Amino acid sequence: MKADYQLTSERLLLRPYKNADLLDLLDAIHRSQQSLSPWLPWCHAQYNQHDAHEWIHASQQNWVYDISYEFAIFERATDIFLGSTSLSNVSELTNSAELGYWIRSSAQRKGYATEACQAIAQFAFDTLGLTRIEIVSHPGNLASQRTALATKAHFECTARNRIITRDGPVDGLLFSLIPSDIAPSTPPSLGLP
Structure with a gap:
């Protein structure tokens, strides 16, 4: 898969991480530590530039x-870094993956996570051909x-x-999400007048 892949939605641009994202990522993590750290063990006060660099490289x-x-995840209108979403634990055996997401504190409660998840789910089903996505949430x-x-x-x-x-x-x-749970993508043009 090409690492220059991009997804767009009404308000968002999603793309693979670049080295240039390091400071934006680090800033979002530090400013959002209080809301994210209860659920994301890697999000802590000692998270530093080296950690961010290693994560982007990985x-x-x-x-x-x-x-x-x-x-x-970026806001299209402003190019502000909002957070991250991912498909991990991709399994050929079960043709599935796990969807994860986080949004910086200043951008929470605006529907960005939902919009990003819908975009990445469409990517998972249409581009990767997966048939199942799992979301695992802490009970709290x-x-x-x-x-x-x-x-x-x-x-x-x-x-x-x-x-x-x-x-x-x-x-x-x-x-869980399966392809029939989300709206179908725009049907391909048949080239008819």
Whole structure:
């Protein structure tokens, strides 16, 4: 898969991370630590430029080898970095992946996560040909659960010991998306007058 791939939605541009995104990523993490750290163990006060560089480099390699697909999220009108969404744990055996997302604190509660998830789900089904996406949410992360439901994901179960936290494994709420759950993409033009 080409690492210069881009997705657009009404308000957003999603693309693979570039080295130039390092300072925007670091700033968003530091400014959002209070809202993100309860759910994302890597988001902590000591997260530094080296960590961000290593993560961007790993993300770029993931794209090269089709291991996972991380997208930086930008507001189209302003080019402001808003957060990240990804397809990880891509499985050929089950033709599925796990969808993750986070939005910087200053841009939360505006529907950006839902819009980004809809765009990446369409990419997963139309471009990658996946037939299932899973979203796993911490039971206390109500914002993540609202986003999953707004994306039209279906709640399936509480999966025991599904999430690894700083304090050990905890249960996770499992949501799923299949192609029929989301609106179909624009049908291809037949070239007729």
